[in-house]
Amino acid sequence: xxxxxxxxxxxxxxRQSATFTQDVNSDIRRAAAxxxxxxxxxxxxxxxxxxxxxxxxxASISRYPLxxxxxxxxxxVTIGGLHAENPIHLDIPIxxxxxxxxxxxxxxxxxxxxGASAAGTSTTTGDGGMTPEERGHSNKLVYQYLPSRYGMNxxxxxxxxxIEIVVGQGAKPGGGGMLLGQKISDRVAHMRNLPKxxxxxxxxxxxxxxxxxxxEIKILELREITGWKVPIYVKVAGARPYYDTTLAIxxxxxxxxxxxxxxxxxxxxxxxxxxxGQPTLAIVRPAVQALQDLGMHRKVQLILSGGIRSGAxxxxxxxxxxxxxxxGTAALIALGDNDPKWEAEYNALGxxxxxxxxxxEGKDPAGITTQDPELMKRFDPIEGGRRLKNYLKVxxxxxxxxxxxxxKNHLHNLEPEDLVALTMEAAAMAKVPLxxxxxxxxxxxxxF
Amino acid sequence: xxxxxxxxxxxxxxxxxLHAQAADTNQTVWxxxxxxxxxxxxxxxxxxxxxxxxxxxGYYCGGMNQQATINIHGSAGPGTGENxxxxxxxxxxxxxxxxxxxxxxxxxxxxxxxxxxxxxSMKGVNIVVQGNIGHMSAFMGQSGNLxxxxxxxxxxxxxxxxxxxxxxxxxxxLGADCEKKEMREEHLTLxxxxxxxxxxxxxxxxFTRYGSARNLYNFDVDNAGAY
Ligand SMILES: Cc1cc2nc3c(=O)[nH]c(=O)nc-3n(C[C@H](O)[C@H](O)[C@H](O)COP(=O)(O)O)c2cc1C
Numbered sequence: 001x002x003x004x005x006x007x008x009x010x011x012x013x014x015r016q017s018a019t020f021t022q023d024v025n026s027d028i029r030r031a032a033a034x035x036x037x038x039x040x041x042x043x044x045x046x047x048x049x050x051x052x053x054x055x056x057x058x059a060s061i062s063r064y065p066l067x068x069x070x071x072x073x074x075x076x077v078t079i080g081g082l083h084a085e086n087p088i089h090l091d092i093p094i095x096x097x098x099x100x101x102x103x104x105x106x107x108x109x110x111x112x113x114x115g116a117s118a119a120g121t122s123t124t125t126g127d128g129g130m131t132p133e134e135r136g137h138s139n140k141l142v143y144q145y146l147p148s149r150y151g152m153n154x155x156x157x158x159x160x161x162x163i164e165i166v167v168g169q170g171a172k173p174g175g176g177g178m179l180l181g182q183k184i185s186d187r188v189a190h191m192r193n194l195p196k197x198x199x200x201x202x203x204x205x206x207x208x209x210x211x212x213x214x215x216e217i218k219i220l221e222l223r224e225i226t227g228w229k230v231p232i233y234v235k236v237a238g239a240r241p242y243y244d245t246t247l248a249i250x251x252x253x254x255x256x257x258x259x260x261x262x263x264x265x266x267x268x269x270x271x272x273x274x275x276x277g278q279p280t281l282a283i284v285r286p287a288v289q290a291l292q293d294l295g296m297h298r299k300v301q302l303i304l305s306g307g308i309r310s311g312a313x314x315x316x317x318x319x320x321x322x323x324x325x326x327x328g329t330a331a332l333i334a335l336g337d338n339d340p341k342w343e344a345e346y347n348a349l350g351x352x353x354x355x356x357x358x359x360x361e362g363k364d365p366a367g368i369t370t371q372d373p374e375l376m377k378r379f380d381p382i383e384g385g386r387r388l389k390n391y392l393k394v395x396x397x398x399x400x401x402x403x404x405x406x407x408k409n410h411l412h413n414l415e416p417e418d419l420v421a422l423t424m425e426a427a428a429m430a431k432v433p434l435x436x437x438x439x440x441x442x443x444x445x446x447x448f
Numbered sequence: 449x450x451x452x453x454x455x456x457x458x459x460x461x462x463x464x465x466l467h468a469q470a471a472d473t474n475q476t477v478w479x480x481x482x483x484x485x486x487x488x489x490x491x492x493x494x495x496x497x498x499x500x501x502x503x504x505x506g507y508y509c510g511g512m513n514q515q516a517t518i519n520i521h522g523s524a525g526p527g528t529g530e531n532x533x534x535x536x537x538x539x540x541x542x543x544x545x546x547x548x549x550x551x552x553x554x555x556x557x558x559x560x561x562x563x564x565x566x567x568x569s570m571k572g573v574n575i576v577v578q579g580n581i582g583h584m585s586a587f588m589g590q591s592g593n594l595x596x597x598x599x600x601x602x603x604x605x606x607x608x609x610x611x612x613x614x615x616x617x618x619x620x621x622l623g624a625d626c627e628k629k630e631m632r633e634e635h636l637t638l639x640x641x642x643x644x645x646x647x648x649x650x651x652x653x654x655f656t657r658y659g660s661a662r663n664l665y666n667f668d669v670d671n672a673g674a675y
Contacts, residue, residue, distance in 0.1 A: 036667070149550040149569060152531055154492055154512040181666050193552070193571045193590050194609055198665040201607075203588065207568040208527035208549040214507070217487045221508040224463045225492030 027270075038270040039178065041103075041359030041369065043171050043262040043307060043329060048279040050262070050307060051316040053426030054419050055435065058405045066404040073400040074410040077324050079301045080162060080231020080254035083223070087231055087254075088140055088162055091120025092396045093324035093411060094314055096331055096388075097259075097305050098144045098164060098235070100126030101151075102179050102188045102200075103266030103359060104332075106133045108368045110381040111335055113137030115388025119396075124164060124326070127177055127202050127266075129191050130156040137385070142233065145222065147176065148202035150192040154225060163222055164233040165215070165253075167206075167244075170263030170280070170306040172272045173237030177202030179267065183362040185371040216251040223252075233257050238283035238306065245290035249300050257326060258287050260306025264329040266369070267360030280306035280317075282429040288321030297321065298412075311398020318399070319414035320430060334391035335384040336366045450475055454489065455482040462489065466516075469495040485525065490518050493535070510537045513554065529556045532573055545582065548575050551592070557646045564601065567594045570611050576646035586611055587623065595642050597650055605658055609665075613658040614639050616650060627661040 004010050016022070030038060059065035066073060080087040096116045101109055103126065110133040116123045122140035125131075129151015135141055143160030145152065157163065168174065179188070179200040189196040209218045219232055234248040235257035248256045260280025265273065284304055291297040304317045305326035317325050332338075338346075340353040342365035349356065349363060359369035367379035403411050406418045420435040421427035427440035434440060452462050462480060469475060476497045483489060483503035490499050491511035501509065504522035513532040520528070523541035532551040542560035549565070551573030558575075564582030567575050567589055576595040583601035586594050589611030599617035606623020612635070613626075622628075631653075639652040664671055 149531060149571075152550065153533060153552065154494065154514060154531070157512070178667075195665075198609075199667050201588070203569065207565070207587075208508070208530045208546040214526075217507045220459075221488040221491050221511050224459065224488045225512055227464070227467065228460070 039180075039267050039360055040270050040273070040357040041264065041266050041268075042273070042357040043264045044274050044277075044279075046274055048261065049281050049423065049425040049429055050279060051281060051313045053281070053422045054316050054430055054432065055422065056315070056319075056402055056406055056418050057420060059407050063407045065407050066409060068401060068404055071404065072409055073403050074412075075396055075400065077301070077412070079303070079324065080233070082254050082296075082299050083228065083252060084162075084231040084254055085227075085229045086161075088122060088142075090122060090140065090324070092392060093318065093399075094119075094308075094392055094395055095121050095142075095303060095324055095326045096123040097263075097326035097328040098124035098126040098142070098166070099328055099332075100128045100177075100179075100266055101131045101134070101191070102128040102183060102371070103369055105368060105370055105376045105379065106131055106187075107376055107379050107381040108332075108335060108384070109134040110137050111379070111384030111388060112331060113141070114381060114385025115331075115334070115392065116140075118385065118389040119392035121392065122161065125160075127179075128188065129153070130159065131191075133381075135159055137381075144235075146202065147204060147206045148192075148200075149207070150200070150202065157222075158226060160226075160230060162231040162233060162254075163226065164235050164257060165218065165222070166235045167215075167248075168235070168237030168239065168259070169265060170237045170259030170261050170277055171265035172268045173239040173277045174204060175268055175272050175276070176204035177265075177267065178360070180360050180362075183360065183371050188371060212247040212251055215247070219252045231255060233303070235259065237263075238278045238280065241278070241283040242286035242290045245287040245302070246294065249291070249294055249296050253300060255301040255303060255323075256287065256291075257303045257305065258283055259326075260304075262307030263305055264332075279429070280304065280308075281426060284317065284320040284322060285429070285431050291321070298323065311395040311400075312402060314395055314399040315402040315411065315414055316419065318411050319418050320416060323412070330391070331388055332368060334388045335368055336379065336387070337364070337368050339366055342366055449477040449479060451479045451481060453481045454486055455484065459486055459488060463491065466490055466493055466497070466499065469493075469497050473497065483522065487525070490516070493518075496535075504541065510535075513537065523560070524558075529554075529573070532556070542579075543577075548573050551575075553592075555642075555645060561598065567592070567611070570594065574642055574645075576642055576648065578646075578648055580617070583620075584623070586613055589613075593638070593642060595639065595646070595655070597648055605660070607664065608660045610660065612638075614642075614652075614655040615658065616655045619656075619658070622658065625661050625664040626658055629657045629659050631655070631657045 077093040117139040123138040124142040142162040146166045181197045231254035233255040234253040236244040238260040261277035301323040304322040345365035362370045364370040367375040419432040427434040478499045487506035493516040494514040498517045500519040506525040510518040517536045524539045524543045526544040527546045529537045530549040534554045538557045543562040545563040547566045550569045555574045558577040561579035562581045566581045566585040570589045570592045572592045580598035589608040596615045600619045603623035605626030636652045
């Protein structure tokens with residue numbers, strides 16, 4: 001590039017806009033070329049205040065630690081003891097979130113079941129219904145009851161260890177779903193009672209109830225059908241966590257699943273994923289407050305999801321008051337999704353390992369988010385299950401390491417007092433002091 | 449015949465007694481008295497029994513029904529027969545909204561009128577209404593047949609898939625991607641069979657058929673205005 005013009009006057013250096021970034025411009029060009037918004041999988045990719053902005057303080061003179069590998073640090077959790085005859089006992093507080101059959105292949109569902117069962121935790125069905133692969137390989141299976149009711153039938157409902165009424169998902173509070181025609185194999189079409197090859201819309205709200213009063217009656221019906229045996233969870237997006245948690249408890253839920261905006265989805269409009277909902281960090285305290293205000297904390301369980309990746313995230317979620325967490329995206333990565341070993345194929349799809357999110361197109365090189373029989377062959381459910389089990393074990397060991405360092409003999413004994421925040425935002429959202437201070441924005445009595 | 453009083457036995461007691469009926473039971477005829485608009489009566493049945501509910505019912509009577517025949521001697525609340533798989537529900541009075549929502553099979557007969565969103569997301573059920581039905585009926589209906597001997601309200605069959613609608617009277621308006629269709633011999637036969645099974649004395653020839661124009665089956669930006 002020339003630094004001067006012909007008359008010797010210096011050029012200003014080319015300056016990229018902070019508003020019209022290369023990414024933004026590529027979005028505009030894509031929109032202009034196609035006339036349709038961008039649909040993709042995954043969760044919010046923008047940076048939002050998160051558990052990374054929190055730190056544990058560890059032990060000191062006033063708090064003594066527990067010996068790693070020697071002194072016990074319990075990890076078990078029981079979900080649904082409030083109303084259900086048969087609550088769910090899990091060895092670890094990390095569950096596998098609901099992911100639809102259709103979005104995921106049958107073998108991927110099988111691997112989730114294998115890995116979760118080996119690690120002593122539960123899996124969850126998703127839109128599209130229950131598959132035999134999943135039921136067969138999951139010791140504890142939660143059956144999602146979704147607005148679309150695709151594949152929903154009372155025989156499967158009665159086979160479930162718990163029922164999860166899905167009101168919303170963190171990636172798209174207020175949104176339904178769409179499985180594009182190219183992913184509708186004969187099997188998927190049959191399970192959903194629709195012709196092959198057409199786009200399948202999943203409704204954004206339930207066809208036979210609206211609002212908290214109806215929800216209470218819906219829960220009653222589901223309990224009557226299943227003889228009051230299994231727990232009923234209600235899954236809500238991180239939209240209005242205080243009120244949604246309150247209303248779910250009042251409607252009679254045994255557990256509340258709360259999903260923040262980083263939470264993954266199989267396919268949703270990018271604008272929805274990035275601009276609707278609240279970060280996972282911001283939604284825990286209001287939900288726990290709701291539980292406490294109703295005297296239901298630890299009686300109705302809170303399962304938190306949306307961007308949980310490590311034992312540190314698990315420990316932080318639990319310290320803020322959650323009883324358990326759920327993982328979606330991280331489980332898929334453990335299975336082999338977005339693995340750099342497929343880099344050449346990701347490049348051919350116009351992307352790169354780690355950034356691949358066109359799960360709805362069904363061309364997943366890793367053979368996980370696809371219904372293509374050839375691609376599916378690349379994925380071995382036994383090996384996938386083993387990898388997931390390992391990953392769940394590591395997360396648990398990490399969370400225990402932190403808990404012991406804080407002197408806790410059960411993950412549930414972690415508490416907000418163990419934490420500090422690195423930023424003002426995180427301090428305000430988590431209601432824990434900014435590091436080095438005894439203050440957080442909004443702390444009662446401080447006037448700020 | 450077994451007669452149970454809902455107010456005495458409680459909802460749990462009544463449903464537990466009905467659920468305990470095995471497929472080969474000889475207690476096949478049940479009467480539930482004092483329904484008093486209770487919710488979730490006789491839901492989740494899975495045996496070829498016949499249940500008569502005396503009085504009006506609340507939400508979700510006969511929800512997810514399999515095999516059983518349920519007679520409602522009164523009017524039926526919202527979501528009656530939701531996600532029914534098989535069997536039959538006969539409503540002597542009127543039906544509230546979301547009748548037979550997402551139901552996969554069996555038949556629902558309404559002797560009065562049905563309210564809005566009748567047959568929403570229906571997935572194979574046959575619904576026959578002697579009177580009129582409300583707005584947004586059969587929204588996203590996937591399969592099965594909705595027969596209306598009276599009139600249909602606004603936006604019939606909006607965003608429907610392969611469900612068929614037969615209306616004898618007026619349709620106030622059709623929903624997105626729903627259109628009037630030709631009545632072929634096979635449809636006349638099908639419809640007459642449904643009318644006969646429901647016990648309504650109408651001729652199939654008096655009805656008009658509606659169904660999906662299939663223009664919205666695969667997303668096309670030029671159709672965006674239709675949604
Ligand atoms: C491929 C995929 C499919 C999903 N399908 C469903 C679904 O059918 N029903 C549902 O409630 N949530 C669904 N979710 C959301 C998850 O249940 C969960 O809320 C989310 O993945 C948690 O966030 P994380 O991915 O950051 O762990 C899906 C997520 C993914 C990644």
